Amino acid sequence: MTELKIALPLTDEIVEKLHAGDDVHLTGVIYTARDAAHRRMIEALEKSQPLPFDVRGQVIYYVGPTPPKPGQVIGSAGPTTAMRLDRYTPALLAAGLKGIIGKGGRGPAVRQTLQEHKAVYFIAVGGAGALLSRHIKKAEVVAYEDLGTEAIRRLVVENFPVIVCNDIYGADLLEQGKAQWRRTEVLQG
Amino acid sequence: MTSLREIDAGQIQQTVARLCQEAATLLPDDVLQALRKAREKEESPLARKVLDQILRNAELAGENLLPLCQDTGTAVVFLEIGQDVHLIGGDLHEAIRRGVGQGYTDGYLRASIAERPFSARINTKDNTPPVVHTEIVPGDKLHIKVLPKGGGCENMSRFTIMLPGEGKKGITDFVLRTVEESGGNPCPPVIVGVGIGGTAETAMLLAKKAITRRVGQPHVDAETAEFEQELLEKVNALGLGPQAVGGRTTALAVHIETYPTHITSLPVAVNLQCHSARLKEAVL
Numbered sequence: 001m002t003e004l005k006i007a008l009p010l011t012d013e014i015v016e017k018l019h020a021g022d023d024v025h026l027t028g029v030i031y032t033a034r035d036a037a038h039r040r041m042i043e044a045l046e047k048s049q050p051l052p053f054d055v056r057g058q059v060i061y062y063v064g065p066t067p068p069k070p071g072q073v074i075g076s077a078g079p080t081t082a083m084r085l086d087r088y089t090p091a092l093l094a095a096g097l098k099g100i101i102g103k104g105g106r107g108p109a110v111r112q113t114l115q116e117h118k119a120v121y122f123i124a125v126g127g128a129g130a131l132l133s134r135h136i137k138k139a140e141v142v143a144y145e146d147l148g149t150e151a152i153r154r155l156v157v158e159n160f161p162v163i164v165c166n167d168i169y170g171a172d173l174l175e176q177g178k179a180q181w182r183r184t185e186v187l188q189g
Numbered sequence: 190m191t192s193l194r195e196i197d198a199g200q201i202q203q204t205v206a207r208l209c210q211e212a213a214t215l216l217p218d219d220v221l222q223a224l225r226k227a228r229e230k231e232e233s234p235l236a237r238k239v240l241d242q243i244l245r246n247a248e249l250a251g252e253n254l255l256p257l258c259q260d261t262g263t264a265v266v267f268l269e270i271g272q273d274v275h276l277i278g279g280d281l282h283e284a285i286r287r288g289v290g291q292g293y294t295d296g297y298l299r300a301s302i303a304e305r306p307f308s309a310r311i312n313t314k315d316n317t318p319p320v321v322h323t324e325i326v327p328g329d330k331l332h333i334k335v336l337p338k339g340g341g342c343e344n345m346s347r348f349t350i351m352l353p354g355e356g357k358k359g360i361t362d363f364v365l366r367t368v369e370e371s372g373g374n375p376c377p378p379v380i381v382g383v384g385i386g387g388t389a390e391t392a393m394l395l396a397k398k399a400i401t402r403r404v405g406q407p408h409v410d411a412e413t414a415e416f417e418q419e420l421l422e423k424v425n426a427l428g429l430g431p432q433a434v435g436g437r438t439t440a441l442a443v444h445i446e447t448y449p450t451h452i453t454s455l456p457v458a459v460n461l462q463c464h465s466a467r468l469k470e471a472v473l
Contacts, residue, residue: 001234001235021235021434023235023238063259064259064260064299064301065259065299066256066259066261066297066298066299067297067298067299068297069297075255075256075259075297075299076250076255076256076257076258076259077259078258078259078260080259080260080340080341081340081341081344081374083374103341103373103374103376103432104341104372104373104374104433105372105373105374105433123373123432123434125239125242125243125246125431125432126258126341126373126376126432126463127243127246127257127258127339127376127463127464127465128242128243128245128246128258129246129255129256129257129258129259129260130246130249130250130253130255130256130257130258131242131245131246131249132246133255134249148300148312149259149299149300161242163235163239163434173434173435174372174373174429174433174434174435176435177233177235177428177429177430177433177434177435177436178427178428178429178433178435179428179435180233180428180435181232181233181428181429181430181435181436181437182426182427182428183426183428184426186422186423186426187365187423187426187427
């Protein structure tokens with residue numbers, strides 16, 4: 001487990017250094033998007049229309065925050081289940097997206113596309129929304145405001161804690177973890 | 190003749206509103222203790238880091254009254270209504286619906302409920318309607334439990350009807366398969382609720398009720414309690430660990446609830462609860 005501090009946006013040089021299981025702190029700009037925003041972005045790509053932000057080199061965070069209380073930058077903001085977005089992810093990676101933050105594993109197609117396009121899937125700790133929100137210093141809606149919690153927001157984050165789940169070399173943290181910690185003798189007993 | 194005790198719908202509404210807000214921000218002590226114990230026993234360095242974040246999150250949420258998780262869930266409300274209670278001042282279900290709407294709006298909690306579920310999926314904006322389960326019990330009290338249930342873990346629920354002879358072995362395989370296939374999606378370490386028996390809908394409701402038991406409190410029936418321990422040991426032997434990064438702590442507890450069933454049947458339901466096992470209750 002290597003600990004790394006990374007300044008965004010991501011480049012080939014940065015992602016080449018990242019390996020499944022690395023403990024990473026991200027500082028810079030990331031964008032939020034969930035199911036509804038993904039559907040609209042994919043429609044835009046299919047119609048050859050511009051995306052609401054230039055995805056090249058950028059990181060998308062799968063999050064739908066709680067409403068901010070007065071004076072707060074953002075409400076609680078932890079990751080949502082990534083697998084639901086699997087169907088939309090390859091097209092965005094092909095468009096140049098370089099990193100994703102979510103929770104839980106990815107399907108084989110996404111894992112393969114991450115390798116092909118030299119992009120990384122990070123996990124943040126699901127259910128740690130209060131803690132993660134403290135690393136978000138600015139938040140502004142940049143597209144699809146009508147989607148409410150699912151609108152696309154531009155976030156400025158500082159030392160945002162994530163773990164590399166899928167790296168550009170094809171390694172998968174969830175598979176590695178299970179292989180290392182599984183107790184077959186108990187399961188067969 | 191027994192006299193009836195009157196409980197006002199307005200009081201129920203206010204209580205439900207308060208419970209929704211408290212549940213979203215304050216992690217119950219039994220869950221915290223189970224997480225701390227897991228942190229002490231965990232061997233994987235990465236899993237320990239994840240558990241540290243989960244514990245720190247609970248502190249921050251409690252101190253600042255922030256939602257523990259951005260998914261403040263479907264408001265699942267369990268009511269035990271004493272048969273000597275007379276409800277006055279309005280419709281019970283309307284009072285609960287209003288209480289949930291008020292609690293989620295005033296508490297800045299996320300509205301996550303969509304109506305027209307198979308088509309337009311329009312957000313109802315105040316997290317209503319809740320899902321309400323009522324039971325009539327002896328006495329003159331009203332017991333209200335609010336369980337905000339996140340989508341990530343609820344989506345991993347599974348149900349099957351086995352052949353009666355499949356017994357413990359079949360149930361064990363089904364529970365292990367359910368937990369393993371769900372991976373990091375339900376936010377492990379989870380509480381595994383298992384409902385066994387009754388008819389199809391009984392089993393799922395039992396599984397849901399099982400996750401409302403205090404974490405680690407064994408079933409009163411010795412045979413069931415023993416099965417809970419066997420299952421917990423096996424679930425943790427899967428090696429998924431917190432957030433499925435690998436480790437010893439995949440589940441904090443396995444809770445089983447049972448009901449007699451038809452001679453041809455063995456219904457089994459699994460309902461997973463995330464580590465942010467939010468639950469608040471009040472007795473009126």
